[in-house]
Amino acid sequence: MKNMMSNKVVIAFYVLPSLILITFLIFIPIVMTGYYGLMEWDGIGKMKFIGLENYIRLIHDDLFWSSTYHSFLLGIFSTVCLVFYLIISLILASKIKGADLLRKIYLIPMLLSSVAIAQLWLKIFDPTNGMMNKFLTIFGVDNPPAWLSEPKIVLYAIFVPIVWQYAGFYIIIYYAALKNVPEELIEAARIDGANPLQIAYKIKWPLISGVFKVTIVLALVGSLKYFDLIYVMTGGGPNGASEVMASYMYNEAFKKYHFGYGSAIGFALLVICLVMTWFIRRLTASNDNVHY
Amino acid sequence: MLNKKAISIFMTIALIFVVLLAGCSSSSSSSNKDSGEGKTVIKFMHLWPEGSSNAQYKIVDSIIKDYEKEHSNVKIETEILGPDQYRDKIKVLAASNELPDVGMTWSEGFLKPYVEGNMFAPLDDVIERSGLKDSFIPGVKEAYAVDGKTYALPLEMNVSYVFYNKEIFKKYHLDVPNTYEDFKKIVKTLVDHNVVPVTVGNKEGWPGSLWWMYLVDRIGGPDVLTNAVDRQASFEDPALVKAAEEIQKLVDMGAFVKGNTGLSNDEAKGYFMNEQAAMFLTATWELPNYTTSPDVSQEFKDKVGYFKFPVYEGGKSDTSSYVGGPGVGLFVAEDSPVKEQAKDFVSYFVKKWGEKSVTEAGVIPGTKVDPSGKDLHQMYVDVLNDLNNASNVTTYVDVQMSPSVSDLHHNMITALFGKQVTPEKFCRKQEQALKEEEK
Numbered sequence: 001m002k003n004m005m006s007n008k009v010v011i012a013f014y015v016l017p018s019l020i021l022i023t024f025l026i027f028i029p030i031v032m033t034g035y036y037g038l039m040e041w042d043g044i045g046k047m048k049f050i051g052l053e054n055y056i057r058l059i060h061d062d063l064f065w066s067s068t069y070h071s072f073l074l075g076i077f078s079t080v081c082l083v084f085y086l087i088i089s090l091i092l093a094s095k096i097k098g099a100d101l102l103r104k105i106y107l108i109p110m111l112l113s114s115v116a117i118a119q120l121w122l123k124i125f126d127p128t129n130g131m132m133n134k135f136l137t138i139f140g141v142d143n144p145p146a147w148l149s150e151p152k153i154v155l156y157a158i159f160v161p162i163v164w165q166y167a168g169f170y171i172i173i174y175y176a177a178l179k180n181v182p183e184e185l186i187e188a189a190r191i192d193g194a195n196p197l198q199i200a201y202k203i204k205w206p207l208i209s210g211v212f213k214v215t216i217v218l219a220l221v222g223s224l225k226y227f228d229l230i231y232v233m234t235g236g237g238p239n240g241a242s243e244v245m246a247s248y249m250y251n252e253a254f255k256k257y258h259f260g261y262g263s264a265i266g267f268a269l270l271v272i273c274l275v276m277t278w279f280i281r282r283l284t285a286s287n288d289n290v291h292y
Numbered sequence: 293m294l295n296k297k298a299i300s301i302f303m304t305i306a307l308i309f310v311v312l313l314a315g316c317s318s319s320s321s322s323s324n325k326d327s328g329e330g331k332t333v334i335k336f337m338h339l340w341p342e343g344s345s346n347a348q349y350k351i352v353d354s355i356i357k358d359y360e361k362e363h364s365n366v367k368i369e370t371e372i373l374g375p376d377q378y379r380d381k382i383k384v385l386a387a388s389n390e391l392p393d394v395g396m397t398w399s400e401g402f403l404k405p406y407v408e409g410n411m412f413a414p415l416d417d418v419i420e421r422s423g424l425k426d427s428f429i430p431g432v433k434e435a436y437a438v439d440g441k442t443y444a445l446p447l448e449m450n451v452s453y454v455f456y457n458k459e460i461f462k463k464y465h466l467d468v469p470n471t472y473e474d475f476k477k478i479v480k481t482l483v484d485h486n487v488v489p490v491t492v493g494n495k496e497g498w499p500g501s502l503w504w505m506y507l508v509d510r511i512g513g514p515d516v517l518t519n520a521v522d523r524q525a526s527f528e529d530p531a532l533v534k535a536a537e538e539i540q541k542l543v544d545m546g547a548f549v550k551g552n553t554g555l556s557n558d559e560a561k562g563y564f565m566n567e568q569a570a571m572f573l574t575a576t577w578e579l580p581n582y583t584t585s586p587d588v589s590q591e592f593k594d595k596v597g598y599f600k601f602p603v604y605e606g607g608k609s610d611t612s613s614y615v616g617g618p619g620v621g622l623f624v625a626e627d628s629p630v631k632e633q634a635k636d637f638v639s640y641f642v643k644k645w646g647e648k649s650v651t652e653a654g655v656i657p658g659t660k661v662d663p664s665g666k667d668l669h670q671m672y673v674d675v676l677n678d679l680n681n682a683s684n685v686t687t688y689v690d691v692q693m694s695p696s697v698s699d700l701h702h703n704m705i706t707a708l709f710g711k712q713v714t715p716e717k718f719c720r721k722q723e724q725a726l727k728e729e730e731k
Contacts (some may be wrong), residue, residue: 146554147551149550149554149710151554235496237553237554239703255403256695
């Protein structure tokens with residue numbers, strides 16, 4: 001076996017299938033998208049080369065920047081929520097009663113498809129008949145807001161189901177990481193008189209901080225390119241108040257038939273995601289090596 | 293030894309790849325003419341799947357069977373997709389020049405790029421030959437025309453009415469309004485009694501656009517809107533601004549259901565179907581729900597009535613003018629190898645469709661229908677009579693616009709109902725977009 005793996009040809013051969021797939025499904029489309037971004041194209045007729053015009057327009061496009069801002073808000077929001085997920089996982093991993101059941105409950109949203117979640121929350125947010133407003137009315141709120149219709153509220157209202165949707169995913173990751181912390185270390189700390197808080201902070205946290213960094217990247221990049229619930233629940237509306245980068249790209253390309261401009265947005269989205277990933281890795285790289 | 297094995301595996305995989313790729317390319321070559329025992333094959337793509345549009349599907353199916361029976365040398369191959377997938381796929385097919393011989397298209401804004409790309413065949417000769425010329429409802433065929441040539445034959449026609457709940461009206465002693473002032477009084481009474489007067493779902497914009505378009509029609513007459521889009525007049529015409537002002541007055545009165553800018557049309561419809569709202573302005577595609585649909589309780593169906601959009605005092609049009617529009621029509625591909633046969637099929641289809649669609653699917657066809665002697669629900673008879681006497685049908689403004697301006701229009705409508713824009717800005721923004729496109 002060792003012999004085989006040292007043969008460059010064999011290595012290349014093993015890598016080849018996925019390399020071909022990735023090239024055709026990911027890298028070539030990326031290059032094509034960048035190329036289409038240089039065109040004026042309605043998706044049907046002939047393409048017209050217009051150079052960097054789409055990208056220049058992008059820089060001056062207020063709607064693009066406001067949707068970028070919304071995407072970043074979502075990113076920050078989801079990243080902050082990671083802390084709560086971590087706390088929940090710490091509690092779950094500390095062998096409390098019913099932890100198994102709770103873990104399964106937290107995982108349920110993960111099992112639902114995005115569209116089902118969107119429909120569910122559309123019903124909850126319905127301004128007159130929705131659970132949320134019925135509930136608020138019972139508690140004496142006179143005129144509860146129409147969650148998905150008020151430009152100032154809609155974005156935050158829609159963050160709630162998004163965060164809820166992914167809670168289970170991150171909790172499971174943290175839970176698995178925490179379960180990997182060697183029992184002896186915790187035992188030893190306990191014998192030395194450390195309280196649970198100290199164990200969590202001094203022993204568990206350093207050991208899972210690598211996982212935490214990965215989840216930050218996942219959450220942030222995932223938020224930047226987030227699309228599903230926004231598309232189904234508000235379509236970016238009312239009047240662009242909940243538009244994010246991906247939904248803006250979709251609207252431009254498929255609703256307005258501006259495929260060239262849509263491609264330019266898509267390419268900008270890719271660049272922004274790459275830069276953010278690099279930035280976070282830089283930011284968290286300093287104390288990457290914790291050894292016990 | 294291992295090396296040899298590796299190479300043999302590599303060869304196997306390479307072979308699989310080659311076969312796969314070959315499989316991809318060969319499928320398209322066996323198309324057109326003369327496959328299947330020397331028959332002429334017409335490829336037909338439509339958007340009424342058996343599951344979601346069963347009634348339409350059945351009619352299409354029976355028409356195809358009849359046609360094949362009458363023309364034994366013709367075989368019709370159908371491909372069926374839901375409307376949204378259809379919209380996407382037709383675009384892809386057009387880009388690669390592989391349109392089906394016969395397919396469905398929406399009018400004006402949708403059709404135009406295809407015509408400009410020389411994808412659709414003009415059908416004026418078919419209309420002339422088949423004697424269909426005078427059988428279309430006035431203005432419907434023209435929706436599929438570019439530069440005087442017709443590129444598709446209309447199948448559907450929709451006009452909009454205000455549907456209302458008779459029981460709610462009776463409870464508060466309200467009568468069907470004749471004038472806009474009456475209508476506002478009704479709204480006021482209902483608001484005072486804590487009933488939602490009107491339900492409208494403005495998430496996608498177009499349902500609210502119906503209200504605005506009708507107000508424009510009633511205030512400024514039947515031509516102002518079409519002229520504004522055609523660039524013969526400004527989109528900042530006083531009538532258009534006035535109509536937008538009236539919309540915001542209604543919003544202030546509380547005429548529209550709470551949170552309507554976040555509701556989809558279906559969600560808004562729910563308020564009417566659950567009798568939580570008194571009125572719902574929508575088009576005749578909803579008629580089956582109020583007449584024949586087995587999914588709706590008879591009790592509710594009996595409560596639904598309709599009235600024409602009321603007259604605006606000092607306005608320039610009356611109740612015989614409607615806002616409406618054609619749905620889909622049939623096109624023949626310019627590059628089709630069986631063009632003549634396809635044209636024949638299209639005219640055959642439209643004729644048969646006109647006979648069957650009302651009675652069997654509850655769809656108002658683009659051709660005139662004489663309601664007498666048919667077993668129809670009274671509401672259909674009334675609507676068909678209205679249509680035969682219509683003085684004008686203004687085509688939905690978003691259908692007339694290009695996709696990009698139409699999207700702006702929808703956003704602006706949402707903003708208008710949500711009071712995010714002033715009536716002046718509402719018109720100015722669209723004027724700017726239209727102007728820009730002219731260049």
